[in-house]
Amino acid sequence: MAKNSDVxxxxxxxxxxxxHMMKTNKACYFMLLPFMVFFIIFTVAPVxxxxxxxxxxxxxxxxxxxxxxxxxxxxxxNDDVFLIAIRNTLIFAIFTGPFSYILSFLIAWLINEMNPFxxxxxxxxxxxxxxxxxxxxxxxxxxSGDSYGYLNAVLLDLGIFTEPAQWLTDTKYIxxxxxxxxxxxxxxxxxxAIRAGFQNIDKSMYEAGAIEGIKxxxxxxxxxxxxxxxxxxxxxAVMQISASFTVGVVGxxxxxxxxxxxxxxxxxxxxxxxxxxxxxMGYSSAICFVLFAAMLLANKGVxxxxxxxxx
Amino acid sequence: MARxxxxxxxxxxxxxxxxxxxxxxxxxxxxxxxxxLLLLGVFMVFPLYYSVVQSLKPVEELFxxxxxxxxxxPTGNNFSDMFKVAASSWQVPLSxxxxxxxxxxxxxxxxxxxxxxCAAFVLAKCKFPGNKVINQIIVIALLFASNATWIMQFMVxxxxxxxxxxxxxxxxxxxxxxxxxLMRQSMSxxxxxMVEAAKxxxxxLFRICWQIIVPNSKxxxxxxxxxxxxxxxxxxxxxxxxxxxxxxxxxxxxxxxMAGLARQGVTFAASVVLLIPPLTVFxxxxxxxxxxxxxxxxxx
Numbered sequence: 040m041a042k043n044s045d046v047x048x049x050x051x052x053x054x055x056x057x058x059h060m061m062k063t064n065k066a067c068y069f070m071l072l073p074f075m076v077f078f079i080i081f082t083v084a085p086v087x088x089x090x091x092x093x094x095x096x097x098x099x100x101x102x103x104x105x106x107x108x109x110x111x112x113x114x115x116x117n118d119d120v121f122l123i124a125i126r127n128t129l130i131f132a133i134f135t136g137p138f139s140y141i142l143s144f145l146i147a148w149l150i151n152e153m154n155p156f157x158x159x160x161x162x163x164x165x166x167x168x169x170x171x172x173x174x175x176x177x178x179x180x181x182x183s184g185d186s187y188g189y190l191n192a193v194l195l196d197l198g199i200f201t202e203p204a205q206w207l208t209d210t211k212y213i214x215x216x217x218x219x220x221x222x223x224x225x226x227x228x229x230x231x232a233i234r235a236g237f238q239n240i241d242k243s244m245y246e247a248g249a250i251e252g253i254k255x256x257x258x259x260x261x262x263x264x265x266x267x268x269x270x271x272x273x274x275x276a277v278m279q280i281s282a283s284f285t286v287g288v289v290g291x292x293x294x295x296x297x298x299x300x301x302x303x304x305x306x307x308x309x310x311x312x313x314x315x316x317x318x319x320m321g322y323s324s325a326i327c328f329v330l331f332a333a334m335l336l337a338n339k340g341v342x343x344x345x346x347x348x349x350x
Numbered sequence: 351m352a353r354x355x356x357x358x359x360x361x362x363x364x365x366x367x368x369x370x371x372x373x374x375x376x377x378x379x380x381x382x383x384x385x386x387l388l389l390l391g392v393f394m395v396f397p398l399y400y401s402v403v404q405s406l407k408p409v410e411e412l413f414x415x416x417x418x419x420x421x422x423x424p425t426g427n428n429f430s431d432m433f434k435v436a437a438s439s440w441q442v443p444l445s446x447x448x449x450x451x452x453x454x455x456x457x458x459x460x461x462x463x464x465x466x467x468c469a470a471f472v473l474a475k476c477k478f479p480g481n482k483v484i485n486q487i488i489v490i491a492l493l494f495a496s497n498a499t500w501i502m503q504f505m506v507x508x509x510x511x512x513x514x515x516x517x518x519x520x521x522x523x524x525x526x527x528x529x530x531x532l533m534r535q536s537m538s539x540x541x542x543x544m545v546e547a548a549k550x551x552x553x554x555l556f557r558i559c560w561q562i563i564v565p566n567s568k569x570x571x572x573x574x575x576x577x578x579x580x581x582x583x584x585x586x587x588x589x590x591x592x593x594x595x596x597x598x599x600x601x602x603x604x605x606x607x608m609a610g611l612a613r614q615g616v617t618f619a620a621s622v623v624l625l626i627p628p629l630t631v632f633x634x635x636x637x638x639x640x641x642x643x644x645x646x647x648x649x650x
Contacts, residue, residue, distance in 0.1 A: 057479045064478035066555045071484070074469035077525035080510075083487070085502035086494055099501070146390070149383045157384070159636045164391040167398050170580060170628055171621065177397035177404075223394065228577060232532055235569035239539060256379060270535035277531065281493050320501065334493040 093325035099318050110325035121326070123301045124309045127214065128284065128330075131305060132337075134218050135225050136283035140276065142222075143230040148260060151237040162234055169227040178220055178293060182206040207294045213302040217290040224289065227282065229275030236271030240264060269345070276341045284334045287311065306330045405429070405618035412615050428619035435606050435616065442594045444602075451583065451599040454519045455627075458582035461524045463574060470533030471559040475545050485534070491527040504589060518590040519598070523582055529574050536570030537563055572635040579631045583624075600624060 061068070093110060095103035114121050150161045181189045183206075191203040206212050240263070248263050265272070287307030290296075294303050296312060306326060314323030404412065406424040436444045472478075473485055503522065504513075512518045540563060548558045564571060586601045603620040 060479050064476060067472045067476045067478045070468045070472040070555055070559065074465040074525050074530060075484075077465065077521060078491075078527070080506065081503060081522040082491055082525065082527065084506055085499045086491070088502040088505075089499050146387070149387055152380065152383055153387075159633070161387050161391060162636055163633065164395045166632070167395055170632065171398060171401075171625055177400050181397070223397075226394070228528065228532075231573050231576065232535075232570070235536065235573040238569035239536060239567070267539070270538050274532055274535045277489060277492050278528070331494055335490070338489065338493055 089324060090328070092321055093328040095321045097319075097321040097324075099320060103321065106321070110322050111329070113322070114325055114329065120301055120304065121306075121309055124304050124306045127301075127303060128286070128305045128307075130214065131218065131221065131286045132283045134283075135221050135286060136279055136337075139222055139225040139283070140229065140279045143226055143275065143279075144233055144272075146226065147230055147233040147237060148264070150234065152256065162231075165226045166231060168224045169230075179207075182216060182293075208299050210300050210302040213294050213298055217293060217303045220293060221286055221289050225282065227278070229278040229282075232271050232274050232278070233268070236268045237264070239271075240267050273342065273345055276345060277338060280334055280337050280341060284330060284337065401618045401621055405615065405622045407615060409615065428615035429623065432606060432616045432619045432623070436602060442597075446595060447597055447599045447602045450596060452627075454516065454585065454598065455579060455582040457520050458523045458585075459575065459578045461520075462526060462529055462578045462582075463571070465525055466529040466533050466574065467564050467571070468556075468559060470530050470537055471563050472555070473530070474534045474537035475540075475542065475563065476555070488527045488531050488534075492531060500589075507590065514591050514593055514596065516596065519585055519587060519596070523585065526578070526581070529578060532574055532577070533567065533570055536567045540566055568638070572638050575635050576628075576632050580628045583628050 092103065094105060094107060096106050096110075097103035146165055150158055150165070153161060183189075183191070185191070185203055188203065188206065190206065191200070194200040195203065204212060206216050244263050244267065245259060248259060253259055253262055285307045287305045290298065290303040290305065291308060291311070296308055296316075297304055307330065310323045310326040310330070313319045313326065400419070403419065403421055405428050406421045406426075408423055408425045408427060411418065411422060433444060436447075473481060473488075507513055507518055507522075510517075512521070544562060544566070545558055548562050553561070584600055585598055586604065587597055591597065603624055606616060606620055
């Protein structure tokens with residue numbers, strides 16, 4: 040109110056009004072400043088600088104050469120492996136995207152029905168795989184292709200298989216194996232955020248709900264819990280989208296890069312292949328560019344869906 | 351009025367009847383859920399459990415076939431071997447790597463919490479020109495994954511003369527779009543009237559943020575601590591630092607475990623050691639996620 044003397048500025052048009060609002064809200068910009076400084080230097084600047092690389096031919100040694108859209112042309116027309124990668128990424132995205140999103144939510148909800156000690160315990164159990172960085176060794180032991188691989192040993196013992204299966208190199212199994220390990224690791228950021236979201240719900244809402252005639256857990260879930268968790272659900276959705284479209288690291292350390300016949304080759308693997316192994320940074324950037332566009336689209340779609348449901 | 355009193359009475363009746371404070375849901379349902387979670391949990395935690403078991407096994411037991419899911423004679427040899435390997439391989443003592451890791455982790459966590467909470471509060475609760483645009487940029491940054499950004503990041507840091515200093519490890523991890531977005535989403539569920547009440551009482555933005563909004567977003571804050579700690583703890587210098595004195599524990603552990611299956615015991619011991627600090631933080635933070643009543647006193 041003290042700024043009333045500046046109000047005439049409003050009449051001078053949109054820009055003057057904006058400037059006036061900016062001055063009144065100076066404090067907001069000060070609060071934002073520390074974050075924005077580091078964010079712009081270390082995130083925005085590198086991203087903006089790397090965007091044009093998709094239109095160049097850059098091998099890290101010579102200066103980039105502008106080639107226009109030829110990278111994208113090659114990608115969609117001449118690169119057969121890329122088409123395989125798109126197919127695989129979509130398969131992964133369906134499993135580790137919607138499927139694992141709903142699973143995270145359901146498990147977070149079920150955990151929330153327990154008492155405080157069990158809540159912490161189960162949250163730990165389900166989040167544990169995301170905390171470890173070097174558990175691939177265990178999976179390698181379990182899935183090892185000879186008869187000493189634990190899974191093979193069990194299946195041979197039970198007489199289900201007569202000879203050991205090559206879990207990590209046989210194209211029949213690779214995709215399924217990587218999906219399972221990926222799912223196993225997928226109770227990550229989104230899951231924890233949803234868990235935290237449950238804690239934020241006002242408990243008196245449930246009491247009020249009980250009086251209004253809500254009889255069981257399911258009604259409670261759909262009538263009270265989900266509608267009051269919109270923001271956390273959106274956060275989890277973004278995390279899930281970025282996780283499911285960029286799958287690749289798990290497969291890379293489990294079945295190698297490239298995997299047999301590119302059976303588990305994803306777009307991200309393709310980008311790593313060209314970027315970090317062949318040093319064709321221009322082409323690799325073009326691949327990432329396409330991936331980024333796909334993720335933005337998916338995010339728009341999910342936002343639209345969730346927004347429709349939550350309002 | 352009469353109806354209100356009646357409501358109150360029925361709430362009290364409900365509370366007396368159900369000592370577990372649950373309004374809905376049966377005992378049988380609880381047990382079913384528990385059993386379901388337990389079964390799924392075994393699958394989730396098995397590889398982790400198994401690495402702990404393997405790390406405690408003496409050499410004679412490590413390669414026994416069929417493998418045992420428990421240890422007969424637990425030993426700390428793998429752990430001491432790991433320290434021996436680390437101590438004999440490089441000129442810098444292991445304690446230096448441990449110090450590095452803890453140092454950068456603590457600095458990053460503190461700075462990350464501070465900048466993210468400040469920015470998230472403003473973005474969630476204040477209207478000012480640019481608010482929407484910044485929100486959009488944050489989401490886009492969350493989705494952007496590129497293999498090429500690291501080169502540019504390297505070039506930026508080289509320009510700022512930060513290569514091979516602690517700054518190269520610390521500064522890029524301070525502003526995380528994920529942390530900001532997480533806090534923003536959680537803060538946006540808090541009632542605006544709380545902020546307004548504080549404003550009327552004469553509190554400045556900074557005070558409103560740290561004394562009212564942040565304490566009321568405790569679950570999200572604890573989650574952010576977990577993410578920040580985990581992210582910072584796993585930082586490997588990579589191309590950004592090459593001096594031995596600046597390397598972090600994960601980098602060294604990675605070097606030790608290069609031998610793969612041949613040094614199985616040590617590999618598992620290393621992964622267990624690396625897991626202990628984030629695990630401790632996780633358990634403390636999760637235990638701290640109290641059932642905050644964010645909007646209590648704001649009934650309207």
